[in-house]
Every structure is written in structure tokens, then in C-alpha cells.
Amino acid sequence: MKRWNGWGDDSITYPLHDAPRRFLQDLVGPGTPPQDADLTAVLRSVPATRLPMHPRVSPEPLGRLLHARGHSLPDWIDLRSGKIEAFPDGVAYPEEDVEVQELLRYAAEVGASVIPYGGGTSVVGHINALALGAPILTIDLSRLNRMLRFDETSHLATFGAGVCGPDLEAHLRARGCTLGHYPQSFEYSTLGGWIVTRSSGQQSLGYGRIERLFAGGRLDSPAGTLVLPPFPASAAGPDLREVVLGSEGRLGILTQATVRVAPLPQREEFHGLFFRDFEHGQDALREIMQARLPLCMARLSTAVETQTNLALAGHERAIHALEGLLSLRGAREDKCMLLLGCAGREGMVAATVRQATAIARARGGVHVGQTFGKQWHKSRFRTPYLRNTLWELGYAIDTLETAVSWSAIPGLVGALEQALRGGLEAVGERVHVFTHLSHLYPYGSSIYTTYLFRTASSGDREADAAETLRRWRALKAAASRVIVAHGGTISHQHGIGTDHLAYLPDEKGPLGMAALADLCDRFDPQGIMNPGKLLL
């Protein structure tokens, strides 16, 4: 069963052995297991619904709790402490586009605001019920999940936009194809969610971000229906797909989406390489990207991330032996790991891997075969389960991400890590920070930073939740300010939601923000769609 206050299926755990536990303790101090609220008590705090009866809207408390929060760290603090400021007043589960239209009319008539809900995996507050005054109707789209058309000749597939990652891939794989879109939240996130948050999958380097895969679809809004035909390309004025991409539920509900699919690869390989330090790794990676080799994935970890990943992997003896060998080749304490993936036809994969590793070797890279790459591929959807384990040990972990051009990367990575590392000095707490570059482009890269700190542990659940949230806020604000100051985007892939809203005007400027507000007014004149998210 899906966890109500943590990540994933409750039958799946991610145990941490003694050595990794000691590693964490040495970094930030011993954690104290928190006293989480129990489900029955939290259910008792769900208030009576303010929505008038509707046959498609359920006021049942469990459904309302399960749709109240997503997966940001503040969301987890709310759920684990049981202090949830607002709940949806009802949840509807439409199965057809016409039911979505009917629900939008109902919401407008009764003065409710509407939160479209895909898989609820948002990490920036997108789907949260906010106490803004109006009753809240959450529309869960998971039953709009059918494959509606498959055009084998054109490699186009149309789905109900609520289809989740595994179901979408199962339909396509049965037909010899793939979308190749694998965000780490793949198990639960949905096609519609990916599109309206401008998601980026782990193999975006080969298959493309969701923008490249989204060919067209249908948006049902309070003002009417927008149909986007799946042209291969068009010069007919501005592309209205761009209006839907990143719209975060503010314009309407994407009910159908047509995506561009690819044949299943004949071969897929993931290789590991080590460099003496991050600078050498970056130079090699930039050269590989600018050579425009048809890779599907690349990920370069800083020295601290490399060390952390090796420590958490737990295979002490094997890693010790590897470190001995790497040391002979010049990769010692500051060594950085690069993973490179390639998917496609047999001959192409072999040739691409040969060329990429040749560039890396010329920059001092040591190729260690496919063991690390295979391990990454095998565990890529399992890693989020570590969040549950860490929380239960008394550690909070969060990630943030941005993208900049190559020339700005060293300055931004350094400043970001420094701001986070020293961000809790005032309360005498240490923060463990590490970064990788992934989602690579010839012109730059995304920067993905993870930070870990202790949750507060006075024993008073409410006070501890407030203090842990205060710590998170201090770190998030410091990091966001650094991103803006260094010219990075406030989000490369997670979107805006509530958590990045304050920083969007820096990026879009006054005219850009006014244009976005006008767009919302055009599609949603009463302002009922997901208020308080993306822009105020």
C-alpha cells in the first residue's frame, strides 16, 4: 500500500547498515528518531467539508488527507507532525473528459477552487491545499489513464493524461516502443503532471525533456477547451503547447496528451569513470557534450557526492579495493565519478561509448566498466525510499536544482554548497551537502544539490516540527538567493509551485509576469484554478 506520510509502497524499505549510519553521524551528529503523528489522530483533524454534495465528489476524510500534501520537505513535516493547515473539501476521480468539464462547472458554480492532481509527487507545493478562504475541490486524474490511440507509422501515442509512468511504459513496450521519460518519481508521477511541470527524465539527454516529447493534446479549462494538434513542426505563429507546458494546473486540466515515442533500444549500457577531481571531470564532460555524441544519460558527482554514494553503498571491502586501484591512477580523496549511458542500435551504442570514453581518457578519466552504471540503473527508483529511512533515524534530506551555462557552473556550485553548508551555523547544526551535474546540454547543465541535516528533537512534536521547518526555510532561502544571484534558473525540472514563487519575478521580469497573469485570466476568468501556485 502507498505510504500516507512518506515515499512509496510500504512493503519496500531501504535499510541502512552500521557503517553508513556511522558515516552520517560523523558528518552531522547522531539523529534522534522523531515521534510521528499516527494516522487515526490525523484523520480526526480533518474538518467537515464545505462543499455542497455532488455525486462525483467524495468528502471522505482519508481521501482528503491523502490528497492534502505532496513530497516536499515542508509537506513531510506537516504530515509527520500531523499539523496540516488545510485539506481539500472533497476529491473527485473523473474517468472521462466530459466529467472533468462537469466538475469545472460545478466548482465555478459553488465558488470552489480546483487543484488538479496527477500522482501527487510534487516537491515544491504544487498540489497543496492552502487556506485561502474558498472551499477546495481536488480533481484526481488517475482514472483518466487509458491509451486512446497508437499511430505506429508516425510513432505517436495518445493517453489520458492521468496515466502513471509504469502503465504508460507497459502500453508502449507491448508495442515495441518507449517514451524514455524516467523521472526518479516514475512509479507514481503522471504524464499530465510531467507536462505541466516541465519535467526532465533521467535519460533526457537521449530522449529529450518532456517539452520535446509532448506533441499535442487537450486542455479543458473553465473558459473552454484548447485542442493542440500533434504537428511534427509548425510555423503557424506562437506554439500554444508552450502555454500548457509549465502551467502547473493554473490554466485548466490536461485531459489528453499525445507523445512522441521511440523504438525500444536494442542495447542499453551505463558506464562508470573516475576523475582525479571535479574540474577534470567537468572539462571532459563538457567536451563530450559539445561533441554531440548520442548518449542518453550523463551524471558527474562532486568529490563529496562520490564519497557519500560509495559510503552509503555499504560494500566496504570491494570499494576499498577499487580505491586502491584508482589511487594508482591518480584518483584519490578528491575523485569524482561520472556515469555515462547510451541506448539505441547495437553498433551505435558501441561506437558512442568508445568515442565518449576516449575523450574522458584523454582528460585523465579512468574507465571502470559497467558495474556502477548497472547498479545506478537498477536502483534508480529505489533511492527515494532512503528518505523514509533517514527521517526515521532523525535526519531530513532535501534536494534543489537549477541550470546554468558551462562558464557559470563552478561559481554557482561553490556558492550554493557554501551557503547550505554554513546555513545552520546559527543554531549549531551541521549540514552535509553534495552535488551532481545531470541533464546535460552542449551549452550548460542542470545542477542538482542534496542537503542533509538533523531534524529537531526536543521531544515536543509541535515545537520540533516548527524548528525543523525553520531550518529548512533558512537553507532553502539561502540557496535560492544564491541561484538568482548567479543567474541560474530557479528550477530546471521541479517547477515553481509555492516554494519557488517568490523567485519567479526575478527570472521573468514585470512584463513577463503580467503576461502570465493575463494568460491565467483568459483561461480561468474566475481565478479558480490552483490559486497560490506558480504566481500570485
Ligand SMILES: Cc1cc2nc3c(=O)[nH]c(=O)nc-3n(C[C@H](O)[C@H](O)[C@H](O)COP(=O)(O)OP(=O)(O)OC[C@H]3O[C@@H](n4cnc5c(N)ncnc54)[C@H](O)[C@@H]3O)c2cc1C
Ligand atoms: C522522489 C521524487 C523524485 C523526483 N524526481 C524527479 C525527476 O527526476 N525529474 C523531474 O522532473 N521531477 C522529479 N520529481 C518531481 C515530480 O515528480 C514532478 O514534478 C512530476 O512531474 C509531477 O507529476 P505528478 O503527476 O506527480 O503531478 P502532481 O504532483 O500531482 O502535480 C504537479 C502539478 O501539476 C498539476 N497537474 C497534474 N496533472 C495535471 C493535469 N493532467 N492537468 C493539469 N494540471 C495537472 C497539479 O495541479 C500541480 O500543479 C520527483 C519527485 C519526487 C518525490
